[in-house]
Amino acid sequence: MIYAIIEADGKQIWIEPGKYYDINYIPGEPGDYIQFNKVLILKQENSIKIGKPCIQSVVIKAKILKHIKGKKITVFKSKSKKNCRKKQGHRQKLTRLLIEQVFQ
Numbered sequence: 001m002i003y004a005i006i007e008a009d010g011k012q013i014w015i016e017p018g019k020y021y022d023i024n025y026i027p028g029e030p031g032d033y034i035q036f037n038k039v040l041i042l043k044q045e046n047s048i049k050i051g052k053p054c055i056q057s058v059v060i061k062a063k064i065l066k067h068i069k070g071k072k073i074t075v076f077k078s079k080s081k082k083n084c085r086k087k088q089g090h091r092q093k094l095t096r097l098l099i100e101q102v103f104q
Helices: none
Strands: 003-008 011-015 020-024 033-036 039-043 048-050 059-069 073-079 084-090 093-103
Touching: 003 033, 011 020
Parallel strands: none
Antiparallel strands: 003 011, 003 039, 020 093, 033 059, 039 048, 059 093, 073 084
């Protein structure tokens, strides 16, 4: 089993080749390829490599599948004793990635 922990958009994500993940919006067209250079941990068959802070020789290749919107959340603000209420909704823009290969 091969897996890696990468840093993408300020968050750490546990990834495996052949699976897809939703992360914050990355500009690009569906079908484009991107690379992640900030690999923090890489586990292969019987070995584990830990970066300090990143492993320089490892690159993760991913394909943009599509752009989607996340789950809708409600933002409600009110000021007590002022009768001021504000209700808004928000949907985060996300990018769905398919992890294809791990290069060393």
